Amino acid sequence: MTKHHFPAHLAAKALEAIKFTCYFGTFVHTPELGRLEALTRCAVGVDETGTIAFVQENCQDYKKYTLDFTKLSQEQVRFVDVSDSEVKFFVPGFIDTHIHAPQFPNNGIFGDSTLMDWLEKYTFPLESSFKDVSLATEIYNKVVDRTLSNGTTAAAYYATIHAEATNLLADVALTRGQRALIGKVCMNQNSPDHYIETFEESKQSQLEVIRHVEARDPTGTLVSPVLTPRFAPSCTENLMEWLGELRKSRNYHCQTHLSENKREIEVAHELFPDYDSYTDIYHKSGLLGPKTILAHCIHLSDHEKDLLAQTGSGVSHCPTSNSSITSGEARIRWLLNSNVKVSLGTDCSGGFTPSVLQVAKHALLVSNHLVMKSENDFEKLSTSDVLYLATVGGAEVLNMDVKLGKFQVGYKFDTQLIQLDCDNSPVDTFAFQNPRWGQVDRKESIDKFQDLIDKWIFNGDDRNVRQVFVNGRSVLQKN
Numbered sequence: 432m433t434k435h436h437f438p439a440h441l442a443a444k445a446l447e448a449i450k451f452t453c454y455f456g457t458f459v460h461t462p463e464l465g466r467l468e469a470l471t472r473c474a475v476g477v478d479e480t481g482t483i484a485f486v487q488e489n490c491q492d493y494k495k496y497t498l499d500f501t502k503l504s505q506e507q508v509r510f511v512d513v514s515d516s517e518v519k520f521f522v523p524g525f526i527d528t529h530i531h532a533p534q535f536p537n538n539g540i541f542g543d544s545t546l547m548d549w550l551e552k553y554t555f556p557l558e559s560s561f562k563d564v565s566l567a568t569e570i571y572n573k574v575v576d577r578t579l580s581n582g583t584t585a586a587a588y589y590a591t592i593h594a595e596a597t598n599l600l601a602d603v604a605l606t607r608g609q610r611a612l613i614g615k616v617c618m619n620q621n622s623p624d625h626y627i628e629t630f631e632e633s634k635q636s637q638l639e640v641i642r643h644v645e646a647r648d649p650t651g652t653l654v655s656p657v658l659t660p661r662f663a664p665s666c667t668e669n670l671m672e673w674l675g676e677l678r679k680s681r682n683y684h685c686q687t688h689l690s691e692n693k694r695e696i697e698v699a700h701e702l703f704p705d706y707d708s709y710t711d712i713y714h715k716s717g718l719l720g721p722k723t724i725l726a727h728c729i730h731l732s733d734h735e736k737d738l739l740a741q742t743g744s745g746v747s748h749c750p751t752s753n754s755s756i757t758s759g760e761a762r763i764r765w766l767l768n769s770n771v772k773v774s775l776g777t778d779c780s781g782g783f784t785p786s787v788l789q790v791a792k793h794a795l796l797v798s799n800h801l802v803m804k805s806e807n808d809f810e811k812l813s814t815s816d817v818l819y820l821a822t823v824g825g826a827e828v829l830n831m832d833v834k835l836g837k838f839q840v841g842y843k844f845d846t847q848l849i850q851l852d853c854d855n856s857p858v859d860t861f862a863f864q865n866p867r868w869g870q871v872d873r874k875e876s877i878d879k880f881q882d883l884i885d886k887w888i889f890n891g892d893d894r895n896v897r898q899v900f901v902n903g904r905s906v907l908q909k910n
């Protein structure tokens with residue numbers, strides 16, 4: 432029988448027999464802040480649960496190594512060799528720790544607004560239209576499509592106040608195979624009449640979303656709920672305290688905005704005069720903890736920064752959004768030096784791009800702007816630093832750093848295959864700049880690889896993302 436006539440049911444059976452996959456090629460990651468590591472001629476074995484079983488650098492015979500390791504037969508193992516190009520490599524999937532899925536149609540539309548008028552003019556009117564589930568279906572499919580195709584393997588999503596549309600976002604992420612935290616927005620004060628809920632409504636729809644998400648993915652393998660008080664100005668004390676209790680009772684993730692804009696901070700102080708600081712409002716409401724994500728954190732005091740470190744709360748740095756709606760420059764090195772966890776967020780549509788790669792580049796440039804103002808070189812972030820924030824930093828902030836962000840045994844195979852010399856690539860590579868694996872000494876090849884990564888970060892885009900894997904499963908492949 433020719434290959435061409437292989438019957439479909441037998442092909443499916445052959446696939447069923449696959450128990451293990453071995454990927455062979457170059458793997459690049461940042462095991463520590465500021466340190467880039469390129470593992471070359473590397474075999475990475477992935478088991479049926481999507482977990483990395485071995486990482487073997489300089490593997491002479493990856494097929495023999497895999498068969499010896501697994502004790503499986505040839506038919507039970509899939510071999511994927513991506514060593515056909517010197518500028519093709521795996522990097523960990525990006526983790527977007529702050530993105531508003533319903534705001535996606537507004538990407539790029541913000542005019543000259545700043546946060547408070549931007550919310551009124553652009554954001555609330557769009558979000559309120561998500562009571563229409565057919566609109567939500569169209570937009571949420573597009574968002575997951577776009578983020579996956581930019582290499583985002585995990586995202587912490589804000590949705591809207593609507594339970595039905597929020598449940599749909601969970602279904603879309605699950606169906607498309609993206610790892611996602613699903614946040615029903617809770618907001619019961621200082622919001623327009625057409626887009627507000629009562630305390631009771633907020634509680635009921637929050638519980639409904641939790642029930643739905645947990646029923647769809649009972650083990651939380653891919654999707655799970657995240658409690659999402661929009662920000663202190665739009666929530667009453669009793670709503671935040673109820674969410675705080677709920678968070679503690681079931682160890683839920685939590686996300687909100689903090690210290691983004693000077694007027695927002697004034698409003699928070701006016702509304703909550705009995706608290707020591709904006710951060711203290713969340714702290715006293717029981718919302719801070721190791722699974723809490725705080726977007727922006729630009730204008731924090733020393734005391735607030737220490738509160739984040741003490742509670743293990745993480746920051747989502749959103750430099751694209753902060754530059755677009757003129758919010759300010761977050762002091763990332765200052766946070767990192769105090770052991771505050773930091774990650775990256777696209778913050779669409781305060782930010783205009785769904786690409787974490789673009790945001791990483793903006794994080795670097797914003798850090799340079801801080802240096803120009805302070806003349807303090809320590810603020811500067813390198814390409815390795817921002818790649819760390821986009822991967823390992825994201826895993827830390829989601830409290831998933833024991834399973835995401837690196838190529839390491841026991842970690843999940845959430846990864847993107849990058850190719851710089853693909854058709855239509857925005858990156859120009861030249862043979863004399865390429866690392867010649869195995870033909871130059873290791874030190875030289877690492878230096879050259881650093882150049883390639885820098886080129887990728889500054890000049891690359893979604894065209895360079897050729898394939899995306901989540902939990903060991905291929906969820907997107909471009910031909």
Ligand SMILES: O=c1[nH]c(=O)c2nc[nH]c2[nH]1
Pocket residue numbers: 531546550554661662688691752778781
């Ligand atoms: O960047 C932001 N996007 C929002 O939607 C929002 N809501 C409150 N504060 C916010 N900041």
Ligand SMILES: [Zn+2]
Pocket residue numbers: 529531688726778781
């Ligand atoms: Zn936001």
